[in-house]
Amino acid sequence: MKVDISDIITINGACLKIDWTGGPPEREPVEGCTIEGDVIFSGTLTNNSGILHLDGWLEAAYKSACYRCLGEVRGALRLRIKEDFSGSADSEQNDMYLFEGKKLDISRALNDNIILNLPMKHLCSEQCRGLCSSCGANLNEVRCGCSGDSIDPRMEGLRSFFEKS
Ligand SMILES: [Zn+2]
Numbered sequence: 001m002k003v004d005i006s007d008i009i010t011i012n013g014a015c016l017k018i019d020w021t022g023g024p025p026e027r028e029p030v031e032g033c034t035i036e037g038d039v040i041f042s043g044t045l046t047n048n049s050g051i052l053h054l055d056g057w058l059e060a061a062y063k064s065a066c067y068r069c070l071g072e073v074r075g076a077l078r079l080r081i082k083e084d085f086s087g088s089a090d091s092e093q094n095d096m097y098l099f100e101g102k103k104l105d106i107s108r109a110l111n112d113n114i115i116l117n118l119p120m121k122h123l124c125s126e127q128c129r130g131l132c133s134s135c136g137a138n139l140n141e142v143r144c145g146c147s148g149d150s151i152d153p154r155m156e157g158l159r160s161f162f163e164k165s
């Protein structure tokens with residue numbers, strides 16, 4: 001998503017309002033987790049002595065699979081975004097994003113924030129019982145009758161996940 005910064009780039013303190021809705025920078029920012037629908041960003045871009053400071057809120061919905069039972073998990077992100085953009089080549093060393101010319105692309109900054117804030121593991125519910133390690137039955141739905149109930153259900157879910165993949 002590119003922002004035209006020609007109005008603020010030469011004026012210290014100038015501020016640009018950004019209200020944007022559109023497809024995510026990456027539909028699947030983390031393997032097995034997809035962003036659903038549009039990403040919404042609302043905020044400002046301020047020229048702070050040549051450094052452009054982005055400040056705002058990002059909202060996105062996502063869909064993934066429960067790591068115990070592989071059932072569908074849906075969630076939403078609402079993130080405060082604060083990032084700096086620099087026009088000089090040493091931006092990386094200063095932990096800033098680089099911009100060139102009169103267009104500033106905030107996609108990578110938004111995507112990095114999405115990746116950092118997505119949960120590492122998704123769980124359909126705290127009580128999820130996972131899949132039976134013997135027969136693969138979803139133990140949230142059935143009691144399959146296999147023995148092996150003493151195994152930690154989280155380990156079962158993980159194991160069957162790896163067996164299937
Ligand atoms: Zn589950």
Ligand SMILES: [Zn+2]
Binds near residue numbers: 132136137144
């Ligand atoms: Zn079973």
